[in-house]
Amino acid sequence: MDEKGRRKWIYAKNPKGKWFNKRAFFTIAWLAFFILAPIIKINGEPFMLLDIVNRKFIIFGAIFWAQDTFIMALLMLSFVFFILLFTVTFGRIWCGWACPQTIFLEMIFRKIEFLVEGDYKQRHQLDQASWSAQKIFKKLLKHGLFILMSIILTNIFLMWFTGPEKLIQIITDPIQAHLQGFVIMLLVSAVFYWIYSFFREQICTMVCPYGRMQGVLLDKKSIIVAYDYKRGEPRGTKEGGDCINCQQCISVCPTGIDIRNGAQLECINCTACIDACDQVMEKVSKPKGLIRFDSIEGIEKGHKSIWNTRNRAYSVVLAILLGFFIYTLFTRPDVETSILRVPGTLYQVSEDGQVSNVYNLKIVNKTHDKMNLHVKLVTPNGKIKQAIEKPIELGIHERAERVYIVEFPKSSLSHGKNSIEFGIYNDKGELIENVGVGFLAP
Ligand code: SF4
Ligand code: SF4
Numbered sequence: 001m002d003e004k005g006r007r008k009w010i011y012a013k014n015p016k017g018k019w020f021n022k023r024a025f026f027t028i029a030w031l032a033f034f035i036l037a038p039i040i041k042i043n044g045e046p047f048m049l050l051d052i053v054n055r056k057f058i059i060f061g062a063i064f065w066a067q068d069t070f071i072m073a074l075l076m077l078s079f080v081f082f083i084l085l086f087t088v089t090f091g092r093i094w095c096g097w098a099c100p101q102t103i104f105l106e107m108i109f110r111k112i113e114f115l116v117e118g119d120y121k122q123r124h125q126l127d128q129a130s131w132s133a134q135k136i137f138k139k140l141l142k143h144g145l146f147i148l149m150s151i152i153l154t155n156i157f158l159m160w161f162t163g164p165e166k167l168i169q170i171i172t173d174p175i176q177a178h179l180q181g182f183v184i185m186l187l188v189s190a191v192f193y194w195i196y197s198f199f200r201e202q203i204c205t206m207v208c209p210y211g212r213m214q215g216v217l218l219d220k221k222s223i224i225v226a227y228d229y230k231r232g233e234p235r236g237t238k239e240g241g242d243c244i245n246c247q248q249c250i251s252v253c254p255t256g257i258d259i260r261n262g263a264q265l266e267c268i269n270c271t272a273c274i275d276a277c278d279q280v281m282e283k284v285s286k287p288k289g290l291i292r293f294d295s296i297e298g299i300e301k302g303h304k305s306i307w308n309t310r311n312r313a314y315s316v317v318l319a320i321l322l323g324f325f326i327y328t329l330f331t332r333p334d335v336e337t338s339i340l341r342v343p344g345t346l347y348q349v350s351e352d353g354q355v356s357n358v359y360n361l362k363i364v365n366k367t368h369d370k371m372n373l374h375v376k377l378v379t380p381n382g383k384i385k386q387a388i389e390k391p392i393e394l395g396i397h398e399r400a401e402r403v404y405i406v407e408f409p410k411s412s413l414s415h416g417k418n419s420i421e422f423g424i425y426n427d428k429g430e431l432i433e434n435v436g437v438g439f440l441a442p
Helices: 018-036 066-090 093-097 100-117 120-128 133-162 164-172 175-199 202-207 272-283 296-301 309-331
Strands: 049-051 056-059 062-065 224-227 291-294 335-341 354-365 371-379 383-385 392-394 399-409 416-425 431-441
Touching: 018 093, 018 100, 018 272, 049 133, 056 066, 062 066, 066 093, 066 309, 066 335, 093 100, 100 120, 100 133, 100 175, 100 202, 133 164, 133 175, 164 175, 175 202, 224 296, 272 291, 335 416, 335 431, 354 371, 354 392, 354 431, 371 383, 371 399, 392 399, 399 431
Parallel strands: none
Antiparallel strands: 049 056, 056 062, 224 291, 335 354, 354 399, 371 392, 371 416, 383 399, 416 431
């Protein structure tokens, strides 16, 4: 912000150098994963899919259903601990290298901007200049490309929730057939466009809660992008430190900060200042690494050890969580059944003294084989009244829903809630799963 509290627009210099090249390779791999993960098929299913409508989630090829909430919770918890461990140890490296916000802004939208409007000086001059045919052309071209890229990214993002086939169907069908999806796509595209055209780095410096957590997560041993003040200061003097006060590290910074002021909330560890300073050091024949990946302790004492009590403790918790997750994943049943009394219903009593309850059955085949399943009452002796007596035929990873009416003689029941048990059997008559539910009687 300037002295009056107004936003200072950042004209960051186009970064170049060894670290930028590494980030560019990583970005290509990241974007390939982002685009291909919902398209690649393993055993006929996508590698990644978040099908919220059908409550089916495929993560790295493993399928999770709504009934797998516990396993999903374990996975999420493991992910949170992984992020904590990673942040305590390596600082905000996620932000600079793998966060979608940084990848989209720094590696796609800013690159478009550099291409159309030029590097930081030309862009600054263009914005200061009065409107001319050339300025209008450049601005229209840049914002046109931004809108196009926002729409493309939104469609890829939506593919993670719909899968590629459904997405193509939505795109090719008339708009009226998917009006809701179309409106969502437009809104998400508009948000993307607004963020990458105008709001930009403020997401990292003002909005993102992860950025705000750095103050409590980082310590003196965390590896961050750091300025070696011992070597660099006093800056800009002939007999002084190595920093020649050229300010290249500031002009290249996408969040507009001066890394020489120490670790800051706004630093996303993008490494642009490392590259800029290394190039300066090369020119003045001084050793590279005045700005580098190091810990505060590493700079103070000259040696670095990434281990401390916190990341050791997080590692142990993460190992336990992951072990438990893998165990529950591989021992989960082949078939997942949930049977619940139809909401809002109690019981019915017929003239011949039979009491009945109505149940909803939801069943999922989690295997890669087709299954024919039979539902029977295990205890107590009673009757399932079904409209169709055929077995439930389930294809690979298919779900089915049925309604059952269960009936007992009133004399065999206690007042209020009774316990009954269903059994799910395969074609060979083998019991696959038992499901206990309550039965209401007058
Ligand atoms: S780029 Fe390096 S030498 Fe130049 S001001 Fe920054 S830290 Fe100092
Ligand atoms: S200080 Fe350096 S690493 Fe941090 S955001 Fe700025 S350029 Fe990137």
